[in-house]
Amino acid sequence: MxxxxxxxxxxxxxxxxxxxxxxxxxxxxxxxxxxxxxxxxxxxxxxxxxxxxxxxxxxxxxxxxxxxxxxxxxxxxxxxxxxxxxxxxxxxxxxxxxxxxxxKGEQPIYPTSHTLAWEGTLTPRQQQASDDLTRSQEINRSHLIYAVCGSGKTEILFPPIFHLLKQGKRVCIAAPRVDVILELEPRLRVAFPQTEIESLYGGAKPTMKASQLVLATTHQLYRFQHAFDAIFVDEADAFPYKADETLQKAVRKAVKPTKPIHFVTATPSDKLLVEAKSTGGISIINRRYHGHDLPTPAYISLWKYEHHIQKGRLPKKLTDWTNERIKKSEPFLIFFHHIGFMEKAEPLFQLIHPGIHSVHAAHPDRKTYVQALRDKAIPGLLTTTILERGITIQNVQVAVIGAEQRIFDKAALIQIGGRVGRSSAFPTGDFTLFHNGITYAMDEAKSEILKLNKGGGTNPDELPFM
Amino acid sequence: MNCLLCEQPKQSSPSWQSLIAIEKSTLICEDCSNQFKRVDIIEVGDNIDSITSIFTYNEAMRNYLHQYKFLQDIALAGVFSNELKQALSKKKAIIVPIPMHPTKKIERTFAQVDELLKAADVSFEDLLIKTNQEVMGEKTREERLSMSRLFQIKPQVEIESTTYILVDDIYTTGTTMQHAALTLKEAGAKTVHAVTLIRAASEQ
Known part of the structure; x- marks a missing residue:
């Protein structure tokens, strides 16, 4: 009744x-x-x-x-x-x-029977980080996985998530960008075939089931309150999460009051590093899973490039870089700081090769063009920072035009460089910063990459790059 | 202040007009503003002396209306204040917004046309009452034309033998405007014009 x-x-x-x-x-x-x-x-x-x-x-x-x-x-x-x-x-x-x-009535009971169907194995470094994370979860301590681009961050999360699910706990993986959620969903469905999984982002319909593993953009967490026993925030330093206090509050509100929020990123903010260091909940992976170095950026000056491109001239150094990629059949991404400026440059690049296109966050054909680049149907793309993270294209080479622009901070440059050499078949590649003057951010990014490559950063007490 | 539509900081270029406050400051940024396309069309309709529309119904406008009317973001009422004020100024006429059905108004929590006019600082008189709740877009042309009158004059209101301007947010088939104009004319109005923010193509 x-x-x-x-x-x-x-x-x-x-x-x-x-x-x-x-x-x-x-x-x-x-x-x-x-x-x-x-x-x-x-x-x-x-x-x-x-x-x-x-x-x-x-x-x-x-x-x-x-x-x-x-x-x-x-x-x-x-x-x-x-x-x-x-x-x-x-x-x-x-x-x-x-x-x-x-x-506020009686709570649903979440199943405790799950399987982890992922068949890969973790490297010793990944395993260590994974174990650390499980331990932090057990003592309700927030944990930071600070792992370089291409070190296999998602797989590190599988064992701790599996552990929680088997206890009938409810888990959320949150990311600021919908692209990351869409990329994660199929991988998690394969890894946890028995688990009720739900993906939430703008336009997604909620399943009407009691979903135990929720993948959500951080925006969607506005609609949750004290729901999860653990939240893993992927790419915690990405926009808009990084700059939007209400999104950070949303994550805190969505987790149960005493339960921890974990962070996974290749480019943690100083604040996140300090916090993690003070609690001890931190794991650092400074090597890619294939063991090769991170590509270090090359600086090439490109004086007054804005003026030249606005006047309809593509600087020779850029033409040469692009031609070399096309000659070697290497796919490439060229990053711009501004959509309008990028669209000015697009027809100039199309004189080199008509297949070169530009993409940005609101571009209707973004997914198609990125897929075309993967399929080698087009030689390369011009892009805004929207493609700076979460994207893997085999043997891709990258350049930044105007690396001195403010939008290219240390984290953005490290993430952009992180697109290069991700696969063990092509572990190296070209990472060029075309600039009109060298900024601190460029130097900071470069010195951090050099330090990580030398083996720095494994001891959280040293954290040389803060 | 941030742009009300894209939430990016607005870059306002100082002009002499803004300095001496001729130009009202806008609520949206230049990039968003450029997405809206002017149509500036004047048409003649049955029972109605002229219909002036300001903007076309494009993607940007569709998103705007969605956020304003369906997400009930009343802060957006002022986005087109300058344009509306301009279209309605220098006219000796009584301005009458197309009303909403009272039930619908409570649901939406505000009357969208009234709010557009208030934000534009245009004085108006609520003279009409909407008598049914039906939505024009869900009807065929035959159904729309055979409908009984959609509006009536408010009780105790005298319609003078003068000029009235009806205002609505969007003009599609013209049925709403014709009904409203006929109601005013039958009550004694001499001339009835109309101004709408948006001209949408009728899907016939």
């Missing part, structure tokens, strides 16, 4: 914080569970009076408190002055008179 639990609603709502009026269930079914006391209602926006009787708002879904992101209006529904949050509006608007719901 009214006390009875609707298991479908329970499985969907457990760990989530959702709009009362926009669930996949009927309003009546939700109301019945509210009456039975299984669902708690939370006001969408909370306000408190601060200095000079001004109101200060907090969004109870995304925990945004940036007052410039609240809009106040005369609401026709509640017939009063209402505030709504613009920070998470893309997920359905939360206003003062919006009701959010969370499941």
């Amino acid at each position: 009214p006390k009875s639990i609707n298991p479908a609603i329970r499985d969907f709502l457990d760990g989530r914080i959702w709009l009362r009026l926009h669930t996949p269930f009927t309003i009546e079914d939700i109301n019945q569970q509210i009456e039975a006391g299984h669902i708690e209602i939370i006001q969408g926006i909370e306000s408190k009076l601060v200095f000079m009787n001004r109101k200060s708002y907090t969004c109870n879904r995304c925990e945004n408190t940036d007052q410039s992101k609240f809009t106040i209006f005369n609401c026709a529904k509640c017939e009063a002055s209402c505030a709504y949050c613009r920070n998470c509006i893309k997920m359905g608007r939360v206003a003062s008179c919006t009701e959010l719901i969370v499941w």
Whole structure:
């Protein structure tokens, strides 16, 4: 009777914080569970009076408190002055008179029977990191896996995740970019064939099952609350996560209060390194899985390149670099700091070879062109920093045009270099920084790569590159 | 301040007009602004003396309307303030927004046309009431034309023998505008013009 639990609603709502009026269930079914006391209602926006009787708002879904992101209006529904949050509006608007719901009834029981079907083996370094991570999880300590590009980071996570799943725990892998989620999903489905896995990103439909392993963009975690026994944040230094405090809050909110958040990256921020060092939850891998050095960047000056390209002239050094790649049939990526500037350069590159195209975050054919590059259907791509991470193309060679630009910070340059020499068949390659002056970021990236190659960084107490 | 659409910091180039406050500052950045295409078309319709539309209905506009109306992002009401104000200024007329059905308005929490006008600082009078909740886009041409009147004049409102300008966000088939114009004319309006933010191609 009214006390009875609707298991479908329970499985969907457990760990989530959702709009009362926009669930996949009927309003009546939700109301019945509210009456039975299984669902708690939370006001969408909370306000408190601060200095000079001004109101200060907090969004109870995304925990945004940036007052410039609240809009106040005369609401026709509640017939009063209402505030709504613009920070998470893309997920359905939360206003003062919006009701959010969370499941507070009996929790679903997650299965303890899982298989790990991954058939590879971890290198001793990977195994060490994996064991360290499992130990940190057991003592609820946050752990940082600091591993160079191409060291096999995802595989390191398999044993600790398997361990958690077998205990009936709920696990989340979060990444700032949807590309990373889409790349991870098939690999995890193969690795954990028995596990209920769900991928969440803008436009993805939630499965209605009690998913035990959730892959989600960090944005999607706005919609979770105290859901997971562990969250692994992949590429924790990528935009927008790195710069958006509400995304960091979202991750903290999504994990159960005492449970840890782990980070996996090739380019941790100083803050993350310091934190990890102070707790001891850190593993460092300074070698790629194939054992070869990371490619070191070559500096080539390209004075006034912006002026020349704007005038319709491609500098000779660039033409030579591109021609050499084409002659050797090596696929290449050329990184630009700005879309408009890249599109100015595109027709000039197409005079060298008509197959060269440009891609950026909003480009409709991005996936097609990247696949064409993998298939060797086109010789190379011009790109913004969107392809700086998470992408593997065999034998790819990379160049940066305008490496002195601010967007190319140390982490971006290391990630870009990390595209080169990833496979054991082609463990080296060209990594050229064309510049109009050398910046600290360029030198920092280069010296970090040199130090890692010399074997630096294995002892967390030394951390020479901070 | 960040652009309301792309959330990137806005780079405003200082101009003499902004300095002496002739030009109202915009809420969106130049890149986003350039995505919207002007159409500036004036048409004549049945029962309606002229219909002026400002923008075309393209991808950018579709996204804008989605965020404004369906995601209920009322902050976007002011994005086209300059253009709307310009289209409605220097006209001696009573400006009448196309109303929403009261139930629909409560659902949306605001009336989108009223808010566009408020944001543009254009004074208007709510003279009409919407009498049914049907959505034009879901009907065939025959159904639309045979429908009974969609609007009525608000009780205790006198319509004068003068010029009225109806305002709506989007103009597609013209059925809504014709119904509203006819209602005003039957009540005694001399001339009825219309201004819409967007001109969408009718899918016939």
